[in-house]
Amino acid sequence: MVQPAVDDAIDLTRIRRALVIKLRHHGDVLLTSPVFSALKRAAPHVDVDALVYHETAAMLDRHPAISMLHTIDRALKQRSRFVALRAELRLWQVLRERGYDLVIHLTDHPRGAWLARLVGARYAVAIERDDAGAWWRSSFTHHYLLPRNTERHVVEQNLDALRRLGLWPSESDKPLVLVPGAAAEARVDALLAQHALARGRFVLMHPGSRWQFKSWTAVGSAAIVDMLAADGWPVVLTAAPDRAERALTHAIGAAARASVIDLSGQLALPELAALIARARMLIGVDSAPMHMASAMQTPVVALFGPSSEAAWGPWRVAHRVVGSTVHSCRPCYINGCGGSNNSDCLITLPIARVATAVRELLAETANRFPP
Numbered sequence: 001m002v003q004p005a006v007d008d009a010i011d012l013t014r015i016r017r018a019l020v021i022k023l024r025h026h027g028d029v030l031l032t033s034p035v036f037s038a039l040k041r042a043a044p045h046v047d048v049d050a051l052v053y054h055e056t057a058a059m060l061d062r063h064p065a066i067s068m069l070h071t072i073d074r075a076l077k078q079r080s081r082f083v084a085l086r087a088e089l090r091l092w093q094v095l096r097e098r099g100y101d102l103v104i105h106l107t108d109h110p111r112g113a114w115l116a117r118l119v120g121a122r123y124a125v126a127i128e129r130d131d132a133g134a135w136w137r138s139s140f141t142h143h144y145l146l147p148r149n150t151e152r153h154v155v156e157q158n159l160d161a162l163r164r165l166g167l168w169p170s171e172s173d174k175p176l177v178l179v180p181g182a183a184a185e186a187r188v189d190a191l192l193a194q195h196a197l198a199r200g201r202f203v204l205m206h207p208g209s210r211w212q213f214k215s216w217t218a219v220g221s222a223a224i225v226d227m228l229a230a231d232g233w234p235v236v237l238t239a240a241p242d243r244a245e246r247a248l249t250h251a252i253g254a255a256a257r258a259s260v261i262d263l264s265g266q267l268a269l270p271e272l273a274a275l276i277a278r279a280r281m282l283i284g285v286d287s288a289p290m291h292m293a294s295a296m297q298t299p300v301v302a303l304f305g306p307s308s309e310a311a312w313g314p315w316r317v318a319h320r321v322v323g324s325t326v327h328s329c330r331p332c333y334i335n336g337c338g339g340s341n342n343s344d345c346l347i348t349l350p351i352a353r354v355a356t357a358v359r360e361l362l363a364e365t366a367n368r369f370p371p
Contacts, residue, residue, distance in 0.1 A: 008142065009166025010102065010123045017047045018102040019095065019119065023072065023109045025210070026269070026288035030059040030176060030295060031154045031315070032106055038162055038173035039104075040065035049098065051115070058269040059288075062179035070094065095119050104161050105140070113139035125161050151310040175316055176295035180277070184270035188278060195236075195261050200369025202234040202261075203358075204279035204298075207252060208245035209287040213336035213343045216285060216303050216354075218248055222255035223351045224283065224358060229258030231359075236279070238272060238289070239264035280369065281362060283354075285346075286312055293317065299365045301357050305346035306332050318365050320357035324349060 018039060022032045029052050039048050047067040050060050054071040061069060072091065076084045100119045105112030105126040116124040116139050128143040129136060137143070144164035146157055155176070159169045180188075192199065207221045225235045237252060237260050239245035249264040267275060272289060276282055277296040284290045284300065286307045293300040294315040302314055304323040308331035313321055324330060324345035336342045 006164065006166050010142075012043045012046070012167075014122060015043060015046050015101040017049065017067075017098055017100050018043075018104065019049050019051060019070075019098070019100045019115075019121070020104045020106065021051045021109075021112050021115065022106045023051070023053055023111060024056075024107055026056050026059055027291040027312075028154070029053075029056040030178060030288065030291045032158050033060065033063060033177040033295070034155055034169065034174045035104065035106070035158050035162060036060070036063055036065040037175075037177060038159060038169035039167065041170070041173055042162075042167045046102075049100075051095075059178065061270075062181055063177050064179075065177075068098070092118055102165075103140075106158050106161060110136070116140060123165070125165055151308055153313070153315065154311055155315055157311075176291065178273050178292060178295035180270040180274040184268065184274045187271050188267075188274040191263070191275070192278065197234060197236070197261070199278045200280050202236055202279060203228050204236050204238060204276060204282045205252075206238045206282060206284040206287065206289040208239050208242075208248045209285050210240065210242060210245070211287075211335065212244055212341045213306060213334075214285045214287065214346070215248060216346050216349060218251035218255055220349065220351050220354065221248075221252045221283075224354055225252065225256040225260055226258050227355050228358070229256075233280070233362075234261065236261045236275070237264060238267060238275070241265040281358070281365070283358060290314060294319075299361050299368065301354070301361055303346065303349060303354065304331075305343040305349075306330060306334055306336070308333075318361065320361050322349065322354050322357050 022029050036048050048065055049068040050066050051070040054073040057069055057071050076087050096119055101122045103116045103121045103124040108127050108129055113136050124140040125142040126140045128145050142164050144160045208215050228235050237249045239249045246264045253260050253262055273292050276293050276298050279298055282293040282298050282300045285303045290300055290302050294317045297317055299318040300314045301320045304321055309321045327345040330345045337344050
C-alpha cells in the first residue's frame with residue numbers, strides 16, 4: 001500500500017461501516033466492484049455496504065467484500081406518492097441504523113449529498129464539481145478530481161475516490177468481480193446440454209444495447225455469424241427483454257444464412273454472466289455484457305461508436321476494440337448523429353475489420369479452454 005500523500009487522509013481505525021453509493025446503470029455499477037475489493041483489503045474490519053438501483057443489484061450481489069446491499073426501486077415512482085415516500089423513509093431508517101462512518105459517493109447524483117448528511121458519517125467523499133454550490137461542497141469532507149483534458153478509465157475514476165481518502169489500491173484490487181451463483185450456473189449448464197453446446201466451443205454475440213445508437217447493423221452482425229459458422233463455431237445470440245434489442249437479434253437471425261441459437265430475453269443477469277463465462281468469446285458493443293465479459297475473463301471483441309473505449313472499454317481482459325478510423329468526431333457521446341439514434345461511425349464500420357478482429361482474438365486466446 002502506497003503511503004498517503006494527502007494531509008487529510010482518513011483514520012481507518014475510526015471506521016466501522018462504510019457505504020458506497022452508485023446510482024447508475026448496470027455496467028456503471030459493475031465497474032465499481034474493485035472499490036469494494038480495495039476498501040475491504042485496506043480495512044478488513046470494516047463492513048462495506050452498497051446502495052444501487054434495484055434493477056442493477058445483480059451486478060454486485062454475492063460480491064465477497066460487500067456486507068449488505070441496499071437498493072432503491074425506481075418503479076415505485078409509478079405508484080402513489082404515499083407508497084414512494086414510505087419506501088424512501090424505510091430506506092433512510094435502515095441506513096441511519098447501520099451507523100455509517102464513511103460514505104463514498106461515486107456519481108454527481110444530488111441524492112448522495114442528502115444521504116451523506118442523513119447518515120451523519122464522519123467522512124464522506126464525492127466528485128469535485130466546478131458547478132457545485134455550497135450545499136454539495138459542505139455535504140462531503142473530501143472531493144476527488146476527474147481529469148479535465150484527458151480520458152481515464154471509469155474503473156480508475158472510481159478508485160480515485162479511495163486515493164483521495166489516502167487509500168491506495170493495489171493491482172490485485174482492480175479486477176472486476178461478478179459472481180453468478182449456483183442457481184445461474186446450473187441453469188446455464190442445462191441450457192448448454194439442451195442445445196448440444198460444449199463449454200468454450202461456442203461464440204456468444206450480444207449485439208444490442210439499451211441505447212440504440214451504440215448498436216451495429218443487423219447485416220454486419222449476420223455476416224460475422226456466417227463467417228463464424230463457416231469456421232466451425234456455433235453462435236449464440238443474447239439480448240435484454242427490451243423490444244428493440246430483441247428485434248435486432250431477430251433481424252440478425254433472419255439475415256444470416258447459418259442457423260443461430262437465440263436466447264434473447266430468456267436469461268436473468270446472473271445467468272447471462274454464467275453463459276458469458278462458458279463462451280469462447282463475446283462479440284458486442286459498449287454495453288453491460290461487454291463489462292460482464294471482462295469480469296468473467298472472457299475474450300471480447302467490442303464495437304465502439306459515439307462512446308470512448310479509453311473510458312469504457314474492456315477492462316483487463318484479452319480483447320479487440322473496433323472503432324471508426326475515419327470519423328474524427330468520435331467519441332461525441334451524442335445519441336446518434338444529430339440526435340437521430342443512428343451513429344454513422346457504427347453504421348459504416350467495415351465488416352472486414354470486425355471479422356479480422358474476431359479471427360485474430362480467437363487465435364490469440366486459443367488456450368482459453370484447452371482440449
